[in-house]
Amino acid sequence: xxxxxxxxxxxxxxxxxxxxxxxxxxxxxxxxxxxxxxxxxxxxxxxxxxxxxxxxxxxxxxxxxxxxxxxxxxxxxxxxxxxxxxxxxxxxxxxxxxxxxxxxxxxxxxxxxxxxxxxxxxxxxxxxxxxxxxxxxxxxxxxxxxxxxxxxxxxxxxxxxxxxxxxxxxxxxxxxxxxxxxxxxxxxxxxxxxxxxxxxxxx
Amino acid sequence: xxxxxxxxxxxxxxxxxxxxxxxxxxxxxxxxxxxxxxxxxxxxxxxxxxxxxxxxxxxxxxxxxxxxxxxxxxxxxxxxxxxxxxxxxxxxxxxxxxxxxxxxxxxxxxxxxxxxxxxxxxxxxxxxxxxxxxxxxxxxxxxxxxxxxxxxxxxxxxxxxxxxxxxxxxxxxxxxxxxxxxxxxxxxxxxxxxxxxxxxxxx
Numbered sequence: 322x323x324x325x326x327x328x329x330x331x332x333x334x335x336x337x338x339x340x341x342x343x344x345x346x347x348x349x350x351x352x353x354x355x356x357x358x359x360x361x362x363x364x365x366x367x368x369x370x371x372x373x374x375x376x377x378x379x380x381x382x383x384x385x386x387x388x389x390x391x392x393x394x395x396x397x398x399x400x401x402x403x404x405x406x407x408x409x410x411x412x413x414x415x416x417x418x419x420x421x422x423x424x425x426x427x428x429x430x431x432x433x434x435x436x437x438x439x440x441x442x443x444x445x446x447x448x449x450x451x452x453x454x455x456x457x458x459x460x461x462x463x464x465x466x467x468x469x470x471x472x473x474x475x476x477x478x479x480x481x482x483x484x485x486x487x488x489x490x491x492x493x494x495x496x497x498x499x500x501x502x503x504x505x506x507x508x509x510x511x512x513x514x515x516x517x518x519x520x521x522x523x524x
Numbered sequence: 525x526x527x528x529x530x531x532x533x534x535x536x537x538x539x540x541x542x543x544x545x546x547x548x549x550x551x552x553x554x555x556x557x558x559x560x561x562x563x564x565x566x567x568x569x570x571x572x573x574x575x576x577x578x579x580x581x582x583x584x585x586x587x588x589x590x591x592x593x594x595x596x597x598x599x600x601x602x603x604x605x606x607x608x609x610x611x612x613x614x615x616x617x618x619x620x621x622x623x624x625x626x627x628x629x630x631x632x633x634x635x636x637x638x639x640x641x642x643x644x645x646x647x648x649x650x651x652x653x654x655x656x657x658x659x660x661x662x663x664x665x666x667x668x669x670x671x672x673x674x675x676x677x678x679x680x681x682x683x684x685x686x687x688x689x690x691x692x693x694x695x696x697x698x699x700x701x702x703x704x705x706x707x708x709x710x711x712x713x714x715x716x717x718x719x720x721x722x723x724x725x726x727x
Contacts (some may be wrong), residue, residue: 332663367653375679400604401658408615409611412611412618456537457535457695470612
C-alpha cells in the first residue's frame with residue numbers, strides 16, 4: 322500500500338538520498354513509501370505549460386490522492402510549528418478521510434516551544450493565559466503542535482510519535498520515524514481495511 | 525453562500541469582535557462569513573466527551589465542509605509563513621475541490637521574508653541557491669508563501685491579495701481582506717455555479 326511521506330526533508334541538501342532512506346524503512350514494513358520528489362507515471366500533458374511550482378504542487382496532491390495514508394515529518398521548521406507545506410498536505414489527506422500519522426524530532430510541547438521562540442515577548446495576560454507581544458493567544462492544550470494538526474492525526478485514526486533529539490541530528494535521527502512507520506503498517510496491514518478495493522492505495 | 529474565514533484572528537484578544545467585523549464585510553458582498561468561533565447548529569452529542577481541542581478541530585472541519593469557499597488570512601504568524609492551523613484548513617478545502625482565496629498584510633515575497641527571518645544564517649550555496657544554517661533550501665519561486673499554498677489558491681480558482689501594511693496595524697488593516705471578499709463574491713455569485721444544489725454552501 323502506498324504511503325505518502327510528507328515533510329521538509331525535500332529541502333535537505335541530499336534530498337534524493339534522504340527519500341531513498343525513508344522509503345527503505347517503509348519497504349521493511351511492507352509499505353510503499355511515496356516521496357514528494359517522485360515523478361508521476363501519468364503526468365498530464367497540459368501540466369508541461371505550468372510554472373514549476375504549480376507542477377510540483379499538483380503532483381504532490383496527486384500522490385496524496387493515490388496513497389492509503391500519510392506520514393508527516395512534523396519536526397519544527399523555521400519557527401515553533403511544523404513546515405507549512407507539510408501541514409497543508411495533512412489537511413488535504415484529512416479531508417480525504419484516510420489515516421494521517423506524524424512524527425517529530427522535538428519532544429518539547431507546543432506551548433513551551435512557542436514561548437521559547439518568542440522569548441521575552443511571551444507574557445501572561447491578566448487572566449493567566451500566555452500571549453505574545455501583539456496580545457495574540459498562545460495555545461495551551463498540552464499538544465505537540467497547533468490543535469488542527471494533533472486533532473486531525475487522532476481523529477483520522479493515526480498516531481503522533483515524538484523523540485527528544487539533539488539539534489545536530491534532528492534531520493538524520495529516524496527513531497521516531499521508524500516507530501511511526503511501524504504503527505502505520507499495523508493500521509493498514511493488520512486488520513481488514515474498509516478502504517480496500519477503492520482503486521487507490523495499491524502499489 | 526457560506527464562506528469560511530480561516531486565520532490566526534482567533535488568537536486576537538478581541539477575537540469575537542474581530543470575527544463580527546470580518547463577517548460584516550462578507551455580508552456587504554452578499555456572502556455569509558463563517559468564523560472558526562461559531563457554534564455548530566447540530567453538534568453531535570458524542571463530541572461532548574472529547575477534549576476541547578478535538579471539539580474545536582472537528583467543528584472547524586465541519587464548518588469548512590459546509591462552506592462554498594474559504595478565505596484565509598495568510599499574514600505571517602510567528603515565522604516567515606502563515607499560521608499552520610490556517611494552512612491546514614486550506615489543504616482541507618483544496619481536497620474538497622472548492623475555491624480558496626488568500627490575503628496577507630505583508631507584500632514582501634516569501635523568499636525575502638524567509639531570508640530576513642533567518643538573518644545571517646541565510647547563505648548562498650555553491651550553486652547559487654539560498655539555504656539556511658542546516659543547509660536546507662529556501663524556496664525561490666517568487667511566491668507569497670510555500671508553493672503548496674500559492675499553487676492551491678491558483679489551482680482552485682481563487683486569488684491571493686497582499687498589502688504592504690505597517691506592523692502596528694497588521695491585525696487591523698482590512699484593505700487586502702476587502703479585495704479578497706469582493707473577488708470571492710464575484711467568483712461565487714456572478715456566474716452560475718456548478719456547486720449549487722449540492723446541499724452545502726446555502727446560508
